Amino acid sequence: MHPQHPVIPICSTLLLTAIGCCSFGNNATALKYDLSITRTSYGVPHIEASTIGGAAYGVAYAYAQDNLCLLADQLLTVRGERSKYLGPDLPIQPGSTITNLDNDFFFHHVLDEASLTAIYANLSDPAQQMLDGYVAGYNRFLRDRTSAVATSCDNAAWVKPMSRLDMYRLMSDKAILSGLSNYVTAIAQAAPPTAAPLSKAKMALSPAATANLFDRALNSGPQLGSNAYGLGSDATENGSGLLLGNPHFPWSTTNRFYQMHLTVPGQFDVMGASLGGFPLVNIGFNKDIAWSHTVSTGRRFTLFELTLQNGTNYVFDGVVKPLLQKTVSVEVLRPDGSLETRTRQLYASHHGPILVAPGLGWTNTKAFAIKDVNLENSRLIEQWLRMSQAKSVDDIKQALLGINGLPWVNTIAADRNGKALYADISATPYVTKTKLASCATSPLAQAFLSKRLFVLDGSTRNCEWDVDPNTNRPNYPAGQMPAMIRNDYVANSNESAWLANPNQLNDNLPLIIGDSTKEQSHRTRMAFTQITDRLTGNDGKVGNRFNLGNLEEVFFDARSYSAELLTDSLVNLCRANPISTATSGNSVNLTEACNTLAAWSKRMNFDAVGVPVFREFWRSARNLPNLWTTPFAPADPIRTPRGLNSTDATVSTALLRMLADSVEKLAANNIALSAPLRSIQYVGAASLKLPLDGGDEFEGTFNKMTPAAGLTPVGYTPIVYGSSYIQAVTFDGNGPVARGILTYSQSTNPASPYYSDQTAVYSSGRWVTLPFKAADIAAATIGSKISLRE
Numbered sequence: 001m002h003p004q005h006p007v008i009p010i011c012s013t014l015l016l017t018a019i020g021c022c023s024f025g026n027n028a029t030a031l032k033y034d035l036s037i038t039r040t041s042y043g044v045p046h047i048e049a050s051t052i053g054g055a056a057y058g059v060a061y062a063y064a065q066d067n068l069c070l071l072a073d074q075l076l077t078v079r080g081e082r083s084k085y086l087g088p089d090l091p092i093q094p095g096s097t098i099t100n101l102d103n104d105f106f107f108h109h110v111l112d113e114a115s116l117t118a119i120y121a122n123l124s125d126p127a128q129q130m131l132d133g134y135v136a137g138y139n140r141f142l143r144d145r146t147s148a149v150a151t152s153c154d155n156a157a158w159v160k161p162m163s164r165l166d167m168y169r170l171m172s173d174k175a176i177l178s179g180l181s182n183y184v185t186a187i188a189q190a191a192p193p194t195a196a197p198l199s200k201a202k203m204a205l206s207p208a209a210t211a212n213l214f215d216r217a218l219n220s221g222p223q224l225g226s227n228a229y230g231l232g233s234d235a236t237e238n239g240s241g242l243l244l245g246n247p248h249f250p251w252s253t254t255n256r257f258y259q260m261h262l263t264v265p266g267q268f269d270v271m272g273a274s275l276g277g278f279p280l281v282n283i284g285f286n287k288d289i290a291w292s293h294t295v296s297t298g299r300r301f302t303l304f305e306l307t308l309q310n311g312t313n314y315v316f317d318g319v320v321k322p323l324l325q326k327t328v329s330v331e332v333l334r335p336d337g338s339l340e341t342r343t344r345q346l347y348a349s350h351h352g353p354i355l356v357a358p359g360l361g362w363t364n365t366k367a368f369a370i371k372d373v374n375l376e377n378s379r380l381i382e383q384w385l386r387m388s389q390a391k392s393v394d395d396i397k398q399a400l401l402g403i404n405g406l407p408w409v410n411t412i413a414a415d416r417n418g419k420a421l422y423a424d425i426s427a428t429p430y431v432t433k434t435k436l437a438s439c440a441t442s443p444l445a446q447a448f449l450s451k452r453l454f455v456l457d458g459s460t461r462n463c464e465w466d467v468d469p470n471t472n473r474p475n476y477p478a479g480q481m482p483a484m485i486r487n488d489y490v491a492n493s494n495e496s497a498w499l500a501n502p503n504q505l506n507d508n509l510p511l512i513i514g515d516s517t518k519e520q521s522h523r524t525r526m527a528f529t530q531i532t533d534r535l536t537g538n539d540g541k542v543g544n545r546f547n548l549g550n551l552e553e554v555f556f557d558a559r560s561y562s563a564e565l566l567t568d569s570l571v572n573l574c575r576a577n578p579i580s581t582a583t584s585g586n587s588v589n590l591t592e593a594c595n596t597l598a599a600w601s602k603r604m605n606f607d608a609v610g611v612p613v614f615r616e617f618w619r620s621a622r623n624l625p626n627l628w629t630t631p632f633a634p635a636d637p638i639r640t641p642r643g644l645n646s647t648d649a650t651v652s653t654a655l656l657r658m659l660a661d662s663v664e665k666l667a668a669n670n671i672a673l674s675a676p677l678r679s680i681q682y683v684g685a686a687s688l689k690l691p692l693d694g695g696d697e698f699e700g701t702f703n704k705m706t707p708a709a710g711l712t713p714v715g716y717t718p719i720v721y722g723s724s725y726i727q728a729v730t731f732d733g734n735g736p737v738a739r740g741i742l743t744y745s746q747s748t749n750p751a752s753p754y755y756s757d758q759t760a761v762y763s764s765g766r767w768v769t770l771p772f773k774a775a776d777i778a779a780a781t782i783g784s785k786i787s788l789r790e
Contacts, residue, residue, distance in 0.1 A: 033057045033136060033790045040771050040780035042761075043746040043754030046261040052126055052385070053133030055262045056279035060137030061788060063258055063276065066747035066754060068145070069153035071138070071277055074254040076158050078169035080107035084331040084339065085158040093253060095708070095720075101342070102188035104330040107169070109187065109346045110180060110353060110375070112326075116168040120378045127381040131167040134279040138162050140790060150751050170254075170277040171380055175427075177255075178408035179300040179372035182218055186355040187370070190347065192311045193363050207447035210359025215451040217357065224249055224721075225494045226294035227527055227702055228410075229551075230393075233418025234488040235535060237545040241393075241414030242730040244551055245283050245292025248704045249275075249724040251744045257283070257725035259742050261772065262388075270388040271772050273725040273742065280384055283725060285736050285772075288391040288416050290729035293409035297496040297514035298428045300408055301372040302465070303360075304351040304458030305442060311364045314349055315459050323347045323354065323367075351458060359444075369458060371465070373429045373475060379405025387411075393421035393485055400425040404471070404478040410492050416731035422490035422500035423483035424513060428476040430466040431456070431512045439463035452511060481513065482506050489531055493524040493702075499637055502528065517634040519641065522700025526561035528638045530554050530702065548739055551728050554702075556605060556765050558693045561700030562618055563602035569644035570617075570659070571598045573652055580656035588660035596673050604695040604703075606678040606765060613673050615699060616662035616711060622698055624654055669713045680715030681705065683744075683759060690756065690763040692719060692743075726767065738770040 035049035035058045043066065047058035064071060076082050077092060082100035092103045123131070139161040153159050173181070180187070205213070226247040233239045249255055254276030261271040262281060272284015283292045306314045312323050329343045347354045352371040360368045383405030390396045392415045400411060406426040413421040431454060439462070440446065445455040457463040465474035482497035484490060490500045496514025498506050509516045530539070534554065537544035541553060574580075574594040582588050593613050600610025621627075629643035645651045666673060671680060678691035695701030705722035727740035741762045746754040761768055771780045 031789050033133065033788065035788050037062055037786045037788070038777065038781055039783050040777055041782060042259075042742070042758050042768070043752075043782075044259045044261065044771075046263070046771075046777055048263045050264070051129065051133075052264050052267050053129035053136075055264050055267075056130040056133030057137035057140070057790070058788065059260055059262070059274070059279050060134040061141045061786075062260065064138055064141040064145075066749065066752060067254075067256075067258070067276060068141070068159065068749075069151050069156075070254055070256075070748045072153055072156070072159040074170070074173075074277060075162055075166055077103060078107055078111065078173045079166065080104035080330060081158065083342075084333055085156075087333045087335075088342075098184050101330065101332065102185045105188040105328055105344055105346065106184045108328045108330060109326060110176075111169055111172050113165060116165060116172065119172070119376050120168050123378060124382050126385055127378075130279040130381055130385070131164060131171075135162050135164055135167055136790060137788075140788065151749055167279075171378070172375070174275060174278065175374035175377050175380060175407045176300075176372050177224070178295070179374055180353075180370065183355050183357070183370060186357045186360075187353045188344075188346070190354045190356040190362060191345070192347070193361075194311060195345075205359035207359075207444040208450075210444060211447040211451050211453065213358045214360070214448070215453060218453075224255070224295045225697070225704065226292070227493045227523070227704075228292040228294050228412035228491065229527070229531065230412040230414045230420035230422060230490040231531075231546050232414065232420040232487040232489060235531070235546055236418070236730065237543065237547045238730060238732070239418050240416050240731045241290070241418050241420060242546055242548070242551065243285070243290035243292060243412070243414040243728065244555070245290075245412070245725070245727045246555070246702070247283065247293065247724050248706075248722050250721045251719055251724070252748075256744060256748070257742060259725065259746060261777075268385075268388040271736075271738070271770060272727065280381065281388055282384055283727065284388070285727065285729045285738060286388065286390070287735040287772075288731070289393065289396060289413060290415075290727070290736065290738075291387060291390075291396060291411055291413035291421075292727070293406070293411055294492045295494050296408055296410045296424050296426055297494070298408070298424060298426060299452070299454060299512050300374055300427065300429070301370055302429055302431060302454040302456050303448075304349065304369045304371065304456050304463075305444065306349055306367045306369060306458040308363070308365050308367055311362070312347070314367070316350075317459075317461055321349075323349055349458065368455070371429070373427045373465075374407045377405060377407055377427045379403050379427075380407060391415075392417060393419045396421055397423060397425075397483055397485065400483075401478045404475060410497070412490060412492055414729075418487060419485055420487070420490045421483070421485050422492060422497075423481070424497040425478050425481045425483060428481070429454075429512060430468060430474050430476045431510075432466065433511060435463070435466065436511065449511075452515060454512065476510065476513070480510075482509065491527050491531060493521065493527045495520050495524045499524070499528075502638055505634075505637075519632040520637050521697070522561040522565075523697060523702065523704065525638050526559060526700045526702050529561065530557075530559070532638070548728055548730055548737065552739060552767055555726070555728075556693065556703075558603045558605040558608070558695070558701055558703050560602055560604050560614075560695055562622070562698070563600070563614055563700075565642055565700075566644040567597055567600065567602055567614065569646050570655065573644075573646045573655060574659055577652075577656055580660040582660035582664050583657060584661075584664060586660075586664065588663050590656070590659055590663065592673050593659060593663050604677060604699065604701050605693045606676070606691055608677045608693075609674050611677045611695070612666055612671055612675060612680060612711065613659075613662055615695070616665050617659050618699060619710070620661065621655055621658045624651060626651055665711065669711055671711065671713075671715065680717075681707070681719075682715065682717050682763075683719055684756065688756065690759050692763060693765070694723060727770065728767070729770075734773065736772050738772060739767040740770050741767045 045062035088101035386399035628641035694703035694705035
């Protein structure tokens with residue numbers, strides 16, 4: 001029996017007094033918002049509204065029902081008020097290196113009210129209606145909420161109404177996720193040399209060391225990723241398109257997905273999921289089209305190397321200009337409960353804010369500014385609104401070309417006509433290879449180029465980003481960005497647009513969009529191998545085309561490409577050398593580990609035995625030089641490199657040592673070599689221990705699951721990011737046919753019935769039907785419909 005969702009009376013005396021909008025008869029006040037919310041199994045809200053603003057109102061209301069504290073906490077972040085309510089020294093979230101105080105200075109500096117108001121001044125009317133509707137819906141929930149479902153933020157002073165400016169902040173925060181958000185501390189703590197003299201160690205770093213550190217910092221946190229298949233008529237049993245969307249996103253923060261179905265007559269009827277705080281579907285489907293996104297390799301920012309005079313003046317086109325100085329104030333909670341105001345002087349050039357990082361110091365003669373193309377990208381809502389209204393992959397492509405508002409993702413889509421689309425048409429700095437040749441010439445810039453990072457000369461307008469004459473924006477022209485429509489298939493697993501189909505390689509990518517002829521990740525190679533094996537009938541399943549059922553089976557097969565590449569050779573090596581010396585100096589008998597690997601299915605599914613032995617071995621061994629006998633070949637990107645180089649004495653000795661290290665590591669953590677994956681990879685504890693299949697990025701598993709801290713005595717738990725909202729969608733004569741799951745469930749509130757219900761289903765190795773048609777919604781309805789008017 002499904003739990004009842006709270007039913008809220010709409011036209012009570014209290015609400016009549018509070019909002020003055022519920023009345024009856026001929027004198028009824030005109031309504032701005034008129035909508036209903038129907039919940040189906042697992043708490044998915046189906047929102048029907050008379051206007052698009054009303055749909056956004058419903059999204060905010062439903063989301064707050066399930067995730068009030070999460071959204072209120074994010075508002076605290078983007079308002080720059082964490083120090084005011086929570087104190088200055090705590091990290092903004094567990095595990096983060098960003099303090100509340102640095103967070104607050106960053107947001108007051110970069111997303112101040114004047115800048116945001118200017119950025120969003122030209123929003124389209126529909127986009128503004130959605131933002132205003134979301135604000136109204138959230139604030140309505142705050143007025144309506146009762147204690148029916150307790151939350152961790154009950155009575156917290158920081159849970160307060162939001163404004164249109166807050167929505168601007170939330171949208172911009174999402175937009176800069178792949179740019180400025182990576183450098184919060186570096187920007188918030190940047191100070192002139194007279195205020196904060198650089199240490200000799202920071203000043204002495206070589207260009208190569210600086211580039212390495214900057215690259216490492218960019219990739220040090222959990223990396224957003226995804227898989228997606230767009231399968232066309234040549235690859236499906238029914239001749240219609242079939243989409244698989246499998247984003248790998250955090251299991252915490254408002255970058256979790258939230259499921260919804262939005263219907264506005266004459267506007268859209270779309271189901272899918274959005275990131276928390278977003279007013280419409282980001283990944284989803286309607287009756288004709290389904291789409292997903294993967295994180296693109298495109299860079300969203302560049303640095304500018306400034307030539308300074310006297311530390312706070314910079315030279316531009318031969319003219320000495322003062323850096324833009326801003327006095328930023330933050331309210332801070334003292335230990336005694338009182339407030340104090342702390343102030344910093346923060347700086348920017350016309351390019352963007354000044355940052356200070358190891359090797360990127362601020363001296364009297366040099367500093368570095370960062371420019372993010374998405375800081376002024378206010379087109380996100382309009383972009384996804386147009387995509388929600390599309391009827392074909394051609395419509396999706398035209399929406400991308402016309403708006404170019406996606407911030408940092410590729411698009412993969414399939415339609416009912418059997419067409420499949422791949423496109424990396426997203427906001428990207430207009431920096432050409434020609435520009436780089438003339439403007440990225442310093443030793444530091446050259447070192448950064450080796451990491452596909454960009455430092456431009458900030459002293460001349462000749463090195464400013466180019467401007468697209470069609471849009472008057474410094475974005476790479478959408479018409480010059482990679483896209484293809486095919487009848488067979490397209491796929492992406494976070495490698496560049498060079499390889500979306502091995503029969504149509506894109507060898508001329510602009511460097512700022514991605515690398516061409518680059519060795520592919522094992523996850524990407526697994527993704528394409530699964531498609532090839534299905535279409536050639538070599539995966540052990542019936543037939544040689546995809547349908548919803550066998551696509552779900554392929555997903556839960558949890559094959560490891562890394563294991564398929566080398567396990568057999570590794571077993572032969574360890575059987576020939578059953579005793580090895582570990583890094584510790586101990587002699588280790590490898591017989592049990594070798595036998596375990598020999599019996600292993602090379603899969604990372606629930607009952608697989610052998611995963612931890614391989615995982616801890618490969619975590620180290622993957623970085624060995626000279627590992628493969630057949631090197632990478634651009635003409636054969638899926639199958640190369642390959643062949644474990646186990647006949648090389650240096651390589652074989654290292655492999656055996658690392659296998660011995662794996663045995664010792666498992667013993668130290670009291671993990672049996674024969675432990676099935678379900679016993680050591682899970683979420684929850686005690687009676688709510690839910691096993692999860694899949695593997696981490698380095699293992700080449702399609703279904704990605706990343707634990708917080710690698711192996712511990714309690715196993716691989718908790719999961720911090722990986723498979724999140726999964727949807728598989730095809731079409732029949734009546735509309736979309738969809739299955740999917742939200743791996744971590746709808747709500748972050750442990751008291752909610754929707755806190756782990758989908759996680760339990762996912763833990764059983766299956767997806768569920770996503771009800772889109774009216775009859776399916778009616779059959780799956782739980783609780784009572786909520787009607788909201790204002």
